[in-house]
Amino acid sequence: MNSSKTRAKTAPVAANGRRTIKVDYLARVEGEGSLQVKIRNNEVVDCKLGIFEPPRFFEAFLRGRSYTEPPDITARICGICPVAYQMSSVHAIESAFGATVPEPIRELRRLLYCGEWIESHALHIYMLHAPDFLGYEDAIRMAADHAEAVQRGLKLKKTGNDLVALLGGREIHPISVRVGGFYRVPTKKELQPIAEKLKWARDAALETVRWTASLPFPDFEQDYEFVALHHPDEYALNEGKLISNKGLDIRVQDYDRYFIEEHVAHSNALHSRIAGRGAYFVGPLARFNLNFDQLSPLAREAAREVDFLPQCRNPFKSIIARAVETLYACDEALRIIENYEMPEQPFVEVHPRSGMGYGCTEAPRGILVHRYRFDEHGQILDAKIVPPTAQNQRVMEADLCAVVTEHLGLDEEKLTWLCEQTIRNYDPCISCATHFLRLEVERLD
């Protein structure tokens, strides 16, 4: 579509050596954001990922609600990863009340999460990120030349959605999750049709690993601190401790002692950092680097085949990590379905008591932390939610500075597009981030 314009605005190099790269409305991300890079005399002087998504005050209106409500309420923070919100909230609430769920419920939660990983990763790989690597403005235009790939992506995404809908009633804001388990669990027979689709999806995901690995990658590496959940027995989704490649090893309930949210002078947003250190990186690439050995043999083998191995420090290659995780999620979902025995009760009774609980699970974009404090009747006294995009903000801005510094020779249009791609490496979900980010008041439209 040659007649179309992009959202980027670029200014020619001024006589005084100043350049500004500005994208007023960042496309192919969830939510409303902008980016701005200022260059003076061939030096990057300012990088900003602006957020103008309006605040929605979830933590505030959760106060006074019942312990039964956060799975449905917090799902509404994000239409792309509602399951993540449901999982982090039920784990936080059960932890506050000292409740544990039986193994079949635990496995079903994992299965539901696999569905969300597949749909969210396929959406990002094929619809939001791949067009950058191949030079298309969107997947629909990409489909004109890469029909097979786009159709594979859509069908893969549909399989993930079908799995979420089967367990949760619908793909967006599923309704079956409750504190203590599910309102209704599937019979073994009900799971069989989706198993057939997942077998196709597993092959398609393997193809996706090869396809993403064949994309052209900028030569770019940084020394990141990767943070992810780690579980002794499995590729962590719902439970575990928090670890990093630089020695972090803590319990989830100690999160607030090690992680700090702060205001930074050059930015309009609250940034997360590790106390005493700084920026950290969450999401598929962090998980892949830290938990590679716990991927299924098939997923590990696929990664080896395309020579994609830990420790990968190139954030552009997060698209391959997403593909490997999609393959893992298909494999894991099939394993769970194969071993599934319908639990006698869909949920366990949970007895509220006063206290505080943390929950941290691996949303498609990285760790999502929930914390709730309750009175003795299970009414919420306060709530705190830290989504992955908020945590990645600092590294996103640092990457932006480094990428521009290394590519100052590019013309404005290419450099702007590369900046957008750099941000999309993180699959940012600004809708998620905003209920706690500060608002950029100036709007440039």
Add this chain to the structure above:
Amino acid sequence: MDTKRKPKLAVWKFASCDGCQLSLLDCEDELLDVVGEIEIANFPEASRAVIKGPYDISLVEGSITTPKDAERIHKVRRASKVLITIGACATAGGIQALRNFQDVDKFISIVYASPQYISTLKKSTPISEHVKVDYELRGCPVNKYQLLEVLNAFLNGRQPITPSHSVCMECKQKGVVCVMVAHGTPCLGPVTHAGCGALCPSYARGCFGCFGPKETPNTHSLSEWWQEELGATKDDIIRAFRGINAYAEPFRKESETYELQ
């Protein structure tokens, strides 16, 4: 030739979770057919390309919560021949309209460390409070098949078929046993607009009102029944109506009635 021009579609976002516009991308089987019939001219979540307005159809997601957005929606209206709101936020103010019942300044200070930087309106309001809306599609999220039906109808100059009866009727159509009568589970089904296919009762739980009030709902009768038959408290009733569609008038009035008691 202009007669062959594909209609131009734009998708606009206000305060929301992105889920309703994602419903369009979730039409995996139909998406490539849809773009054969219409030109996706402005849809930031899907494309970095922008084709200038005016647009034949604008889908609007999200509620109005900031002074800037209260201005922006007028620009969207001026650029759109047909404006359709999609979802509970755009149609009723959404879950963020829970602020409307409280002091928003207190809300800001709970969430944000520097309240002086936050620019927000006291209320989260539906699009129809600001501009003329041609069609309102309900749901949190919308039903993607209803979304396709509405697009289809407007492209072909006919009325969309989206039944306005209650979730109760959908249960009867599906043969789902009434969770209220059989299990004593509080359910908003009798007063909630159809569209989900009686999802929650099918999963053995009560409806919590994602699709907002049906036409002429008897909320008061339902509240009394909850109290008399199910032992619901005043707080239970307020909480039930103060959910995803809290600011839709029939639900708002019902919760306010109990708050004043």
